[in-house]
Amino acid sequence: MNVRALLNKRIGAALSQASGADSPAAVQPASRPEFGDYQANGIMGAAKRIGMNPRELAAQVVAAATVDDLAEPLEIAGPGFLNITLQGSFIATTLAAEAPLSAGINRQTVVVDYSSPNLAKEMHVGHLRSTIIGDAMARVLEALGHTVIRQNHVGDWGTQFGMLLAHLHDVSDADQSNELADLEVFYRAAKGRFDSQPEFAARARAAVVGLQSGDPDAQAQWQRFIDVSLAHCEEVYQRLGVALSRTDLAPESSYNDSLPTIVATLEQQGLIEESDGALCVFLDQFTNKQGDPLPVIVRKSDGGYLYATTDLAAILYRTSSLNADRVLYYTDARQGLHFRQIFAVASAAELAPEGMLLEHHPFGAMLGADGKPFQTRAGGVVRLTELLDEAETRARQLVAEKNPDLDEAEQSEIARVVGIGAVKYADLSKNRTSDYVFDWDQMLSFEGNTAPYLQYAYSRIRSLFRRGDIDADSFAAEISPTEPQEHKLGVALLRLPEVLEQVAAEGFPHYLCAYLYELATTFTQFYEACPVLSADEPVRSSRLALCNHTARTLKRGLGLLGIETVERM
RNA sequence: GCACCCGUAGCUCAGUUGGAUUAGAGCACCGGUCUACGAAACCGGGGGUCGUAGGUUCGAAUCCUACCGGGUGCGCCA
Numbered sequence A: 001m002n003v004r005a006l007l008n009k010r011i012g013a014a015l016s017q018a019s020g021a022d023s024p025a026a027v028q029p030a031s032r033p034e035f036g037d038y039q040a041n042g043i044m045g046a047a048k049r050i051g052m053n054p055r056e057l058a059a060q061v062v063a064a065a066t067v068d069d070l071a072e073p074l075e076i077a078g079p080g081f082l083n084i085t086l087q088g089s090f091i092a093t094t095l096a097a098e099a100p101l102s103a104g105i106n107r108q109t110v111v112v113d114y115s116s117p118n119l120a121k122e123m124h125v126g127h128l129r130s131t132i133i134g135d136a137m138a139r140v141l142e143a144l145g146h147t148v149i150r151q152n153h154v155g156d157w158g159t160q161f162g163m164l165l166a167h168l169h170d171v172s173d174a175d176q177s178n179e180l181a182d183l184e185v186f187y188r189a190a191k192g193r194f195d196s197q198p199e200f201a202a203r204a205r206a207a208v209v210g211l212q213s214g215d216p217d218a219q220a221q222w223q224r225f226i227d228v229s230l231a232h233c234e235e236v237y238q239r240l241g242v243a244l245s246r247t248d249l250a251p252e253s254s255y256n257d258s259l260p261t262i263v264a265t266l267e268q269q270g271l272i273e274e275s276d277g278a279l280c281v282f283l284d285q286f287t288n289k290q291g292d293p294l295p296v297i298v299r300k301s302d303g304g305y306l307y308a309t310t311d312l313a314a315i316l317y318r319t320s321s322l323n324a325d326r327v328l329y330y331t332d333a334r335q336g337l338h339f340r341q342i343f344a345v346a347s348a349a350e351l352a353p354e355g356m357l358l359e360h361h362p363f364g365a366m367l368g369a370d371g372k373p374f375q376t377r378a379g380g381v382v383r384l385t386e387l388l389d390e391a392e393t394r395a396r397q398l399v400a401e402k403n404p405d406l407d408e409a410e411q412s413e414i415a416r417v418v419g420i421g422a423v424k425y426a427d428l429s430k431n432r433t434s435d436y437v438f439d440w441d442q443m444l445s446f447e448g449n450t451a452p453y454l455q456y457a458y459s460r461i462r463s464l465f466r467r468g469d470i471d472a473d474s475f476a477a478e479i480s481p482t483e484p485q486e487h488k489l490g491v492a493l494l495r496l497p498e499v500l501e502q503v504a505a506e507g508f509p510h511y512l513c514a515y516l517y518e519l520a521t522t523f524t525q526f527y528e529a530c531p532v533l534s535a536d537e538p539v540r541s542s543r544l545a546l547c548n549h550t551a552r553t554l555k556r557g558l559g560l561l562g563i564e565t566v567e568r569m
Numbered sequence B: 001g002c003a004c005c006c007g008u009a010g011c012u013c014a015g016u017u018g019g020a021u022u023a024g025a026g027c028a029c030c031g032g033u034c035u036a037c038g039a040a041a042c043c044g045g046g047g048g049u050c051g052u053a054g055g056u057u058c059g060a061a062u063c064c065u066a067c068c069g070g071g072u073g074c075g076c077c078a
Helices: A003-019 A042-050 A054-064 A088-097 A125-143 A160-169 A173-180 A183-196 A198-212 A216-240 A252-268 A307-320 A333-348 A384-402 A408-428 A451-467 A484-494 A496-506 A510-529 A539-560
Strands: A027-029 A038-040 A075-077 A081-084 A109-113 A147-151 A272-275 A278-287 A293-299 A326-329 A357-360
Touching: A003 A027, A003 A038, A003 A042, A003 A054, A003 A496, A042 A054, A042 A081, A054 A075, A054 A081, A088 A484, A109 A125, A125 A147, A125 A216, A125 A384, A125 A408, A125 A496, A125 A539, A147 A307, A160 A173, A160 A183, A160 A198, A160 A216, A173 A183, A173 A216, A183 A198, A183 A216, A198 A216, A216 A384, A216 A408, A252 A272, A252 A278, A252 A293, A252 A307, A272 A293, A278 A333, A293 A307, A293 A333, A307 A333, A333 A357, A384 A408, A408 A451, A408 A510, A451 A510, A451 A539, A484 A496, A484 A510, A484 A539, A496 A510, A496 A539, A510 A539
Parallel strands: A109 A147, A109 A326, A326 A357
Antiparallel strands: A027 A038, A038 A081, A075 A081, A272 A278, A278 A293
């Protein structure tokens, strides 16, 4: 149950009735503990609009609002705030009921376009943010009951594959597996020859033509290369715990056949102009350096198509074949203009129906501690496999330091969960729109808003149940919050649904991280103040139930971020 | 030149779409808590004219305008 939405509804209704106009109640969690659990801010604004004294209006709202089944009597405060404190019994029954997260959700079919690496090379840190953030969003949307269709729009087509195929052609069959084991090296070798050997470059271009015209040999070689590259990606996805499989693939090449149709459609609509031999769509709202209209080029002067055309084809596919209500694109911020243009063209050409939501959710760059783009010491790209290796190595050292008594296998497993979780959480916990600084020490710290801190909080609760010899899965007891820390923890536990809905609406997983961190700190405050196992019944059972609920919420929340937990660490 | 994003504590970041005469966390710094329901934790302290200057109003880190500073993008790569 979304308590915030419920309060908005109830108080909003009273406000509309009292003010005679539709006004949002603007309920949000209280900014300070002395103001209760939630506060309604909407009364001042409504009073201004109708020229009424805000405190008078507040009094009428209090009289008209029916909240006595969930809250203590509403309090008017300051210039016209309403302070809301939830009843302990409401907290208890709501937590006990455990309504599904999908309750009350207007279900949509949502396409989430994420990861989308270029298959010509190995996955590197540039792919990390899209992969992690997109995956978390897909999980959250799914948990809320939406139909989520993951789309991994991998780059498997284009001129660069010509040189890769030409180079592959020169390698004996026996050596191919070896050569392709390191795609980064392979790519550099091919690129080196392309730039320095005219004969090779010519063959590379010929290979592109062969590929595009459906030459069986070229196709077979290409397919082989793609398979190897995809296997690399899947290895990374598996290690990251990212739920992308071959069925989620929507490679660029899959749109090849529909590209001429897209251009023809645009032509029929009279949107196409020819400029220097290229077919373009000009839209007034986009201008170039000279202030002239900026084209979206959909077909090059040599007849080839571009990613703009492919993206338009993808929009058509997603609306007509996938029946998407909403499409979310997780790509870096530099592509912002591209997507604004593509969405505008799609709208002008009516490729997407009116109500369909196309949203680019951009993110900033990953920077090193020096504030410059995150690179290896040599200045090269950091491969994801290497990054994840280092995360596990560093976590392994920490585990060995902190808990040397655990056996080797368990230490390794904990290191894996903590190391990978730390990398993912560091990214997810920051506002995705800005650049972020990648800092090993910060993300692996057990202090502050980090994955290890949350995982630790979880493992402490599990430890409590072990110590008490209580089976958490079958444990059930009524929660009756009496101490302030118990009340605060109960309210925090109720907030998961409203936070998830906000994440889904705005595409910001860091809201969920902030929530989980707050939940964990609220829990430790409770845990410091309120003895559990040594308490007398029924307080003991009530507190155990709070602990159990907290552990489940932490695990569930982290799970929605794609982060695992361990029973001890 | 135009467009988009961003300037918040020494550092890394929040700030729920305009809310509460004390702008929050975590690092780092200073000082307290363990013969442990896990100290991998907790409690307290110092540290900010929210880039600058105006404006809008009961009320601004948040909205508007102009500057300053940083990042990114702007015709046949993706």
